[in-house]
Amino acid sequence: MAVLSIVEIPDPRLRLVCAPVETIDDEVRQLADDMIDTMYDARGIGLAAIQVGVSRRVVVIDLQERVTEDEEKPEAIRDPKVFINPELVSVSEETSRYSEGCLSIPEQYAEVERPASCRVAWLDLEGARHEEEMSGLMATCMQHEIDHLNGVLFIDHITRLKRDMLLKKLAKMRKNAA
Ligand code: ZN
Secondary structure (H helix, E strand, C coil): CCCCCCCCCCCHHHHCCCECCCCCCHHHHHHHHHHHHHHHHCCCCEEEHHHHCCCECEEEECCHHHHCCCCCCCHHHCCCEEEEEEEEEEECCCEEEEEEEECCEEEEEEEEEEECEEEEEEECCCCCEEEEEEEHHHHHHHHHHHHHHCCCCHHHHCCHHHHHHHHHHHHHHHHHHC
8 A cells, every 4th residue: 555646737648548457466456555545645536547657547436535525534434446447338418517626737626517427337356347327426527537548637628718727827836836
């Protein structure tokens, strides 16, 4: 178990199309464990492997972190889920909007419109295939993470004007922190 450092924009690795996992071995299990530690440490609700610099199709999500984000989170109520090679099988025509953020674009948020629900297929760490209909925050989070596997960021879904404003704010924040 280890907390890894998070890749931030404009790192070009965030634009890579990640390779599918062929074999779920100890290396993949270790990666998933480390990603979960990293996600909790950064207080995120989802993380894709490329965000720790590994170009593989692995995603971890735990929406519970959002519920008690201002408190110390007892490990007992954590519920991390690992998704290997997740794929969108179908998406709804109906859309919804969420204010999204991303650990690779620190402290910046924007409303993103996406399909309100989606059907997702993936493998678990034992290699078993799952398929599930997702809605609400889970659907949004999963689509955001699958985007990462294809080199897409949430700022690609907003207008150029909003994106420029957000990037300016980020640059200012980084300058002040330097
Ligand atoms: Zn993200």
